[in-house]
Amino acid sequence: MNREGKPVEPTGKCSLSAKSLERLKGLYLDLVKTVERAIEITDIDFSVGEGLRSITRQKELFE
Template identity: 65%
Template sequence: MTFKLSALSLAHLKGVHPDLVKVVMRAIEITPVDFVVGEGLRSKEQQAKNVAKGVSTTMRSRHLDGHAVDILPIANGKPTYDWKFYFPLAKVFKQAALDVKIPVEWGGDWKTFKDGPHWQLPWAKYP
């Protein structure tokens, strides 16, 4: 089955670095798991709210400069935060990144504060 990004997902990619958009667009072409782009570029005000709520731990988020996206898998017709759906989607995104030759980091691979929806361009290559 072939999936397409919704108009809202495409809108959430506005302001996101073109290389990361390439990864997302390749991922939607090859994924067996439908997904939405939950968020891309984020304001400092929203980031401060996220830190206050405990859903983020830093004011240095890659979302602030368009170097990160949050991707939510679709299960039973709705976006989900259930980890069992993130692992197959992670394989897709890692393959998509290889296909377009753009390095990415997944928040699910972090040692602390694991963040399943989060994908970012690495600081070392994209300061």
């Protein structure tokens, strides 16, 4: 929905790559749905940089 409460139509301009789709595996379904909806309605292409992180990876990034 947009600010006026109307549904936002898909633009069809962008789609997620196989790599981005792979990175979505294992994440919360609501998050996956949000990313999938965002790519449908955006005019600006984007990709998923990282998905599910291991504890080790998270600690590396934190440090």
